[in-house]
Amino acid sequence: MIAPSILSADFARLADELARIVGADWVHVDVMDAHFVPNLTLGLPVVEALLKVTDIPMDCHLMIDDPDRWAIGYAEAGAYNVTVHAEAAGDPVKLAKDLRAAGAKAGLSIKPGTPLEPWIDVLKHYDTLLVMSVEPGFGGQSFMPEVLDKVRQARGLVDTGHLNLLVEIDGGINSETIELAADAGVDCFVAGSAVYNADDPGKAISALRDRAARTRGGA
Numbered sequence: 001m002i003a004p005s006i007l008s009a010d011f012a013r014l015a016d017e018l019a020r021i022v023g024a025d026w027v028h029v030d031v032m033d034a035h036f037v038p039n040l041t042l043g044l045p046v047v048e049a050l051l052k053v054t055d056i057p058m059d060c061h062l063m064i065d066d067p068d069r070w071a072i073g074y075a076e077a078g079a080y081n082v083t084v085h086a087e088a089a090g091d092p093v094k095l096a097k098d099l100r101a102a103g104a105k106a107g108l109s110i111k112p113g114t115p116l117e118p119w120i121d122v123l124k125h126y127d128t129l130l131v132m133s134v135e136p137g138f139g140g141q142s143f144m145p146e147v148l149d150k151v152r153q154a155r156g157l158v159d160t161g162h163l164n165l166l167v168e169i170d171g172g173i174n175s176e177t178i179e180l181a182a183d184a185g186v187d188c189f190v191a192g193s194a195v196y197n198a199d200d201p202g203k204a205i206s207a208l209r210d211r212a213a214r215t216r217g218g219a
Ligand code: DX5
Pocket: 005, 006, 007, 008, 028, 030, 061, 134, 135, 136, 137, 138, 139, 140, 141, 170, 171, 172, 173, 190, 191, 192, 193, 194
């Protein structure tokens, strides 16, 4: 699955930019609060407006402090998947239950320096694990291959039935790095600049998906 990130889109024309990502499985929306990360993007009112103009399932990535207080609004608004950061959540199990009760999938994200082990039990309550492959905050950064060990570990836990979730990766995904990520066992690839900086975002999405599928297929 390919989830283009609108962080690299033209913020003055977001409805048009959503229409350009033909064939996207999800649309990834990066919410930043200038506290959890050193950048500020958009929040619930903009997400609500975007939900009205697209049928693409929305993947909200909340890079914010106190998600225990704020995440539920995104689920109630109709986001398909709401991802909070493990480093910011106070009671991540309760948060997952609340998100699911509000009708959304629940996602947990870990920054590049955050290990997976301490979160494995918590992840039993989650539908997606978002492994950050850059320091969260900005688009267009270089992929950090050292996070792939965590991807392999998560893939193993899913394949052996210990966890039941989608493994998602975010940051620096392009036509080369997607092969490394696919080989390590990623299910869903977030791509911002690789999709929105392309002349034809729809073509870029299908090219990325083909590359990932070929790698996962062992070709
Ligand atoms: C970074 C965001 C990413 C970002 C990815 O903090 O979470 O979703 O948009 O952008 P690229 O694909 O350009 O690295």
